[in-house]
Amino acid sequence: MTNSQGKPIPVPTLETAPYWEGCRQHQLRIQRCNDCGQYQFFPRLYCSKCFGERVDWVNATGRASVVSFTVVRRPVSPAYANEVPYVVALVRLEEGPQMMTNIIGCAPEEVKIGMIVEVVFDDWTETISIPKFRPAETVP
Ligand SMILES: [Zn+2]
Numbered sequence: 846m847t848n849s850q851g852k853p854i855p856v857p858t859l860e861t862a863p864y865w866e867g868c869r870q871h872q873l874r875i876q877r878c879n880d881c882g883q884y885q886f887f888p889r890l891y892c893s894k895c896f897g898e899r900v901d902w903v904n905a906t907g908r909a910s911v912v913s914f915t916v917v918r919r920p921v922s923p924a925y926a927n928e929v930p931y932v933v934a935l936v937r938l939e940e941g942p943q944m945m946t947n948i949i950g951c952a953p954e955e956v957k958i959g960m961i962v963e964v965v966f967d968d969w970t971e972t973i974s975i976p977k978f979r980p981a982e983t984v985p
Pocket residue numbers: 878879880881882883892893894895896897
């Protein structure tokens with residue numbers, strides 16, 4: 846299934862349904878292990894550190910720092926032709942886990958490693974919103 850621009854739409858699974866429901870509500874949710882306290886993303890049915898099964902969903906602050914990024918100048922498919930250049934980045938959430946995302950809200954050449962960013966949501970459908978990050982407006 847694709848959205849109106851031809852981009853593949855994520856399909857929630859047993860592991861990821863609470864995550865996508867959070868995104869729908871514009872809340873970035875990650876998991877925290879009740880046994881060892883580790884935060885994790887992407888979603889799993891168990892803790893990736895201690896393999897305990899008592900993982901809960903918590904709301905992340907939505908703040909992160911840029912770990913690595915690349916500027917995409919050649920669209921990967923026609924669906925992205927109108928968006929180049931855009932930034933694909935690896936960001937580290939304040940809680941620790943890292944996630945792949947897009948940096949928006951600034952020119953690609955303004956993105957820097959270590960830059961503080963905050964989550965924003967791009968509503969693709971009534972049920973699927975995609976988390977992206979923009980330069981943070983406030984200093985922590
Ligand atoms: Zn654990």
